[in-house]
Amino acid sequence: xxxxxxxxxxxxxxxVQTKELVLPRMLINTxxxxxxxxxxxxxxxxxxxxxxxxxxxxxxxxxxxxxxxxVVEMSFEKRLRQAERRLQAVEQPVWKLREGVKAEWNHxxxxxxxxxxxxxxxxxxxxxxxxxPSTQIIPMDIVNIDxxxxxxxxxxxxxFRGLTHLHELDLxxxxxxxxxxxxLEDLDSLVQLRLQSNELDELHPQIFFKLRNLNLxxxxxxxxxxxxxxxxxxxxxxxxxxxxxxKLEELDIGFFREQTELxxxxxxxxxxxxxxxxxxxxxxxxxxxxxxxxxISNISDNTFMDLVNLEILKLHNNKIVNISNYLxxxxxxxxxxxxxxxxxxxxxxxxxxxxTNVQELLLGQNSLSSIPVGLFLKLEKLKRxxxxxxxxxxxxxxxxxxxxxxxxxxxxxxxxxxxxxxxFRPLQKLEKLRIDSNKLQSLPTGCLEHLxxxxxxxxxxxxxxxxxxxxxxxxxxxxxxxxxxDGQAVCRGPGxxxxxxxxxxxxxxxxEGQWASMLSLSPRLPxxxxxxxxxxxxx
Ligand SMILES: *[C@@H]1O[C@H](CO)[C@@H](O)[C@H](O)[C@H]1NC(C)=O
Ligand SMILES: *[C@@H]1O[C@H](CO)[C@@H](O)[C@H](O)[C@H]1NC(C)=O
Ligand SMILES: *[C@@H]1O[C@H](CO)[C@@H](O)[C@H](O)[C@H]1NC(C)=O
Ligand SMILES: *[C@@H]1O[C@H](CO)[C@@H](O)[C@H](O)[C@H]1NC(C)=O
Numbered sequence: 001x002x003x004x005x006x007x008x009x010x011x012x013x014x015x016v017q018t019k020e021l022v023l024p025r026m027l028i029n030t031x032x033x034x035x036x037x038x039x040x041x042x043x044x045x046x047x048x049x050x051x052x053x054x055x056x057x058x059x060x061x062x063x064x065x066x067x068x069x070x071v072v073e074m075s076f077e078k079r080l081r082q083a084e085r086r087l088q089a090v091e092q093p094v095w096k097l098r099e100g101v102k103a104e105w106n107h108x109x110x111x112x113x114x115x116x117x118x119x120x121x122x123x124x125x126x127x128x129x130x131x132x133p134s135t136q137i138i139p140m141d142i143v144n145i146d147x148x149x150x151x152x153x154x155x156x157x158x159x160f161r162g163l164t165h166l167h168e169l170d171l172x173x174x175x176x177x178x179x180x181x182x183x184l185e186d187l188d189s190l191v192q193l194r195l196q197s198n199e200l201d202e203l204h205p206q207i208f209f210k211l212r213n214l215n216l217x218x219x220x221x222x223x224x225x226x227x228x229x230x231x232x233x234x235x236x237x238x239x240x241x242x243x244x245x246x247k248l249e250e251l252d253i254g255f256f257r258e259q260t261e262l263x264x265x266x267x268x269x270x271x272x273x274x275x276x277x278x279x280x281x282x283x284x285x286x287x288x289x290x291x292x293x294x295x296i297s298n299i300s301d302n303t304f305m306d307l308v309n310l311e312i313l314k315l316h317n318n319k320i321v322n323i324s325n326y327l328x329x330x331x332x333x334x335x336x337x338x339x340x341x342x343x344x345x346x347x348x349x350x351x352x353x354x355x356t357n358v359q360e361l362l363l364g365q366n367s368l369s370s371i372p373v374g375l376f377l378k379l380e381k382l383k384r385x386x387x388x389x390x391x392x393x394x395x396x397x398x399x400x401x402x403x404x405x406x407x408x409x410x411x412x413x414x415x416x417x418x419x420x421x422x423x424f425r426p427l428q429k430l431e432k433l434r435i436d437s438n439k440l441q442s443l444p445t446g447c448l449e450h451l452x453x454x455x456x457x458x459x460x461x462x463x464x465x466x467x468x469x470x471x472x473x474x475x476x477x478x479x480x481x482x483x484x485x486d487g488q489a490v491c492r493g494p495g496x497x498x499x500x501x502x503x504x505x506x507x508x509x510x511x512e513g514q515w516a517s518m519l520s521l522s523p524r525l526p527x528x529x530x531x532x533x534x535x536x537x538x539x
Pocket of ligand 2: 298299
């Protein structure tokens with residue numbers, strides 16, 4: 001009878017909506033129906049709601065409905081799909097939950113999967129399960145359940161009923177698209193919950209409400225678009241949350257309000273455009289924040305204000321344009337900052353002043369055309385600075401002041417034409433320098449001297465002009481052949497010197513040859529006003 005009613009309702013729904021709808025499988029295959037009357041009643045009222053919503057004009061929705069908590073605007077199709085999934089969950093078999101005694105553990109090991117009484121674990125990894133094995137005995141003092149890597153689409157709400165000792169639950173790598181809101185209700189002891197690599201596109205606001213001891217939650221690689229802003233409000237012990245690789249567009253204000261113990265938050269590979277003010281409020285213990293591969297263009301000044309213990313911040317592959325003086329003002333513990341692949345064209349000159357512990361600063365693949373005076377002044381611990389693939393045309397004497405411990409400086413793929421003779425002087429620990437793929441025709445005489453740790457310089461793919469101005473480069477190459485990193489520095493010209501390795505040319509070739517006369521040479525000899533002493537190269 002009931003089933004018949006469903007079929008009638010469902011076909012009515014199909015006729016109401018012209019779009020094609022998929023009927024729940026159970027409506028067609030009725031032989032194995034296990035619905036209890038209560039569940040049927042709930043589902044019926046659900047269907048009535050849907051029908052009611054569908055027959056009501058869209059714009060008529062009362063305002064208070066929007067304001068009500070947890071009410072998310074839902075299309076007719078979405079509601080129907082939700083009800084279908086609920087039906088499917090109700091239909092799922094439940095394994096046999098038994099008292100946690102030795103005999104039951106012995107029965108547990110007789111099942112199709114690995115059951116380990118010593119560690120109170122049940123492991124059914126990669127077993128092609130389409131549903132929970134209904135004959136399996138699960139003792140209720142079980143500590144660890146791993147049913148990852150199967151074909152599960154959903155679970156019955158009673159699957160984990162009464163498992164108050166469960167510490168770890170791994171449901172990853174299945175096809176789960178729906179979790180009943182009370183599925184995890186008894187798991188008071190749960191510490192780790194893995195749901196990554198499933199097909200979840202929504203979660204009930206209260207799904208995690210009873211998990212007061214939850215420490216690690218991985219929901220990466222699902223299809224979540226929107227998370228209710230209360231979803232983590234009862235999980236004060238979370239230290240790791242992974243939401244990477246979903247379709248999240250924004251995070252609401254106060255989203256992580258209760259996560260005062262959070263240390264690691266992965267929000268990479270989503271579609272976040274805007275970070276609401278205060279969305280990271282209270283995360284005083286956060287150490288690692290990954291926001292890479294989103295669409296973030298504009299971050300307001302106090303977004304990271306509470307993240308006073310942040311050590312790693314990944315913001316690469318976004319659309320950030322400006323970095324203000326205040327954005328990183330409280331990040332004194334930051335060690336690693338990745339801003340690669342944004343659209344940064346403007347950095348205010350005190351933007352990095354607080355980053356006194358930063359060791360790696362990645363600014364490659366942006367649109368910087370100059371380095372503001374004193375930008376790196378306080379970065380005494382910086383070891384690696386990436387500035388490749390920007391629009392830098394020149395560098396002046398104080399561009400790198402403060403970088404006492406810098407080891408690697410990457411300036412390749414810019415449009416550098418020249419730079420101040422002493423630009424690298426502050427870099428007493430510099431080991432590797434890339435200035436290849438620029439527009440350099442010559443190097444300022446003496447610019448690579450007094451760098452006691454220098455071991456490798458990459459110079460190729462510059463239009464080196466082999467007249468007397470190339471003398472310094474030619475002599476440096478001969479004196480330090482072992483410091484040339486990879487490809488040769490090759491003359492672009494003039495005339496038949498084009499294609500010649502700069503390091504092979506001597507004074508006569510560069511300054512007295514047939515091309516030298518075409519140039520006004522001033523000055524011909526190395527010239528430097530400071531304490532710089534010209535080395536005696538063998539010409
Ligand atoms: C989050 O999940 C993604 C994909 O599953 C993984 O690559 C990444 O390492 C995880 N992040 C953290 C912080 O565990
Ligand atoms: C950036 O965000 C701030 C604060 O949310 C806003 O006032 C400003 O207009 C935004 N700027 C752009 C270019 O979107
Ligand atoms: C970046 O800064 C410039 C100059 O202050 C401003 O005009 C522009 O709107 C800013 N862009 C964003 C996205 O904040
Ligand atoms: C963080 O920065 C704000 C101003 O940007 C300041 O008022 C606050 O005291 C700082 N907090 C800490 C813990 O340093």
